Amino acid sequence: MSMNTQGRPTGTGTTGFAAAGSSLLPSEPLLFEIGDTEHSGVDLPDVEIGGDYLAGCERQSPIDLAGLTEPEALRHYVRLSRLNYSIDSGMYPLGSCTMKHNPRLNEKTARLPGFADIHPLAPVSTVQGALALMDELAHWLMTLTNTAAVALTPKAGAHGEMCGMMAIRAAQDAAGEGHRKVVLVPESAHGTNPATAAALGYAVRSIPARDDGTVDVEAVKAALGPDVAAIMLTNPNTCGLFEPEVIEIAAAVHAAGAFFYCDGANFNAIMGVVRPGDLGIDAMHINLHKTFSTPHGGGGPGAGPVVLSAALAPFAPVPFVRKGELVEHAEGTHLGRITAFHGQMGMYVRALTYMMSHGGDGLAQAAKDAVLNANYVRARLGQVFSVPFPGQPVMHEALFDDSFLAGTGVSTLDFAKAMIDEGFHPMTMYFPLVVHGAMLIEPTESESKQTLDTFCDTMLGLAHDAKAGNAARFTAAPTRAPRRRLDETRAARSPVLKWERPAELPQAAE
Numbered sequence: 001m002s003m004n005t006q007g008r009p010t011g012t013g014t015t016g017f018a019a020a021g022s023s024l025l026p027s028e029p030l031l032f033e034i035g036d037t038e039h040s041g042v043d044l045p046d047v048e049i050g051g052d053y054l055a056g057c058e059r060q061s062p063i064d065l066a067g068l069t070e071p072e073a074l075r076h077y078v079r080l081s082r083l084n085y086s087i088d089s090g091m092y093p094l095g096s097c098t099m100k101h102n103p104r105l106n107e108k109t110a111r112l113p114g115f116a117d118i119h120p121l122a123p124v125s126t127v128q129g130a131l132a133l134m135d136e137l138a139h140w141l142m143t144l145t146n147t148a149a150v151a152l153t154p155k156a157g158a159h160g161e162m163c164g165m166m167a168i169r170a171a172q173d174a175a176g177e178g179h180r181k182v183v184l185v186p187e188s189a190h191g192t193n194p195a196t197a198a199a200l201g202y203a204v205r206s207i208p209a210r211d212d213g214t215v216d217v218e219a220v221k222a223a224l225g226p227d228v229a230a231i232m233l234t235n236p237n238t239c240g241l242f243e244p245e246v247i248e249i250a251a252a253v254h255a256a257g258a259f260f261y262c263d264g265a266n267f268n269a270i271m272g273v274v275r276p277g278d279l280g281i282d283a284m285h286i287n288l289h290k291t292f293s294t295p296h297g298g299g300g301p302g303a304g305p306v307v308l309s310a311a312l313a314p315f316a317p318v319p320f321v322r323k324g325e326l327v328e329h330a331e332g333t334h335l336g337r338i339t340a341f342h343g344q345m346g347m348y349v350r351a352l353t354y355m356m357s358h359g360g361d362g363l364a365q366a367a368k369d370a371v372l373n374a375n376y377v378r379a380r381l382g383q384v385f386s387v388p389f390p391g392q393p394v395m396h397e398a399l400f401d402d403s404f405l406a407g408t409g410v411s412t413l414d415f416a417k418a419m420i421d422e423g424f425h426p427m428t429m430y431f432p433l434v435v436h437g438a439m440l441i442e443p444t445e446s447e448s449k450q451t452l453d454t455f456c457d458t459m460l461g462l463a464h465d466a467k468a469g470n471a472a473r474f475t476a477a478p479t480r481a482p483r484r485r486l487d488e489t490r491a492a493r494s495p496v497l498k499w500e501r502p503a504e505l506p507q508a509a510e
């Protein structure tokens, strides 16, 4: 056993727990701090390579990898995983993110060798099963949305937005309408919407939200003009509300010669109940990783297929699947390729498994249960928490603002940190921006009433504690997490991204 620079014991005997401050908090050194570079976990014979196989590019200095044994490496990662909160360890009420249970069946099918072990450059004749699966998934995405085409390749919701807006631009360029340089974005849109429009060079024209949190069709009409390329509307919107005037908005947008991009990341609220094509949308991404489950977060993996109306279908990116055939090069005005190869195969398998195991009625039931759960949470918490838009029922998520905390000295951030001490992942905070100190909670359909009640009891208990003047509990939180409060500004401004060998640690054997 050796000691690392912090004086922690390292090596096989590491427990993963070290004293930090007054409490015993789990901690885990880096691989480099556990192993030393002089020893290796495996005995390999010395390599004698004659000749200049590497054309003079041989490594000149030691590679400096920690030489761990297999159990040492395994335990390191298992210990790290135990510091994480996950959907498999508890409820994850992050609004807009749809952290629902990931059925193990999906994982099983995604690991079938015919899907998991194929190579994107394999001859098409050898991957017909995978292509058939993509074809079937595409079919159901178009059926659920009543649209004419789908581009499967976008690798996330934001990527899907980019793809859909590029199809709109390609269509307008082809029609001699390339002068349309403005995109309308309601205040209640997801932040990726204005970011996508701006990234593509469009000017963003903001549409204010009404007092009830929805988009005003009159405000949209007033903002429309010959310079407008499209509206990007999130529906259900980020206040969790279904836009009641969406059909009128679509009609007004089309009458002005513009396209209707719908952010359908949260399709999970309406799948099997409403077909967006019937509402007049021209393009919409569906986050497979939210709506049809799959583990996600922390940067991936995701998949954000875009369904397209008949008007936009000719401008879909390649490749696409057409009756068992992979179309890599299409004639015409399509926008080309937006990703290498064919997208996230593992996500396709999981999403289709989710669809087929639920069936059409099951998908509709899942959406209705998600809506019921969100309204249950809103009704229970709404007894104490402030509900900014009490009018219509919510869809898949419930929005609160921080006015119920006025005068308590507790902020939304403090409240979220106290939730960690109670064993819950925090909700989405300070988003959407249309309300002050937002708390956005999405329970999803996969939580039982018992779990929802435990969650609501905990939240109400915290709220009562805040109102009773116990601010210190909140401002000190979290005290039971692996890490206390982080200096987030410093972490963002000067992140430490690379391990540097402390001078006193031994160098690898030359």
Ligand SMILES: *Cc1c(COP(=O)(O)O)cnc(C)c1O
Pocket (backbone or CB within 6 Å): 096, 097, 155, 156, 157, 158, 159, 190, 192, 234, 263, 265, 266, 287, 302, 304
């Ligand atoms: C999650 C989400 C996005 C972005 O999806 P990513 O896969 O994270 O890029 C866009 N819009 C809405 C409404 C979302 O909820």
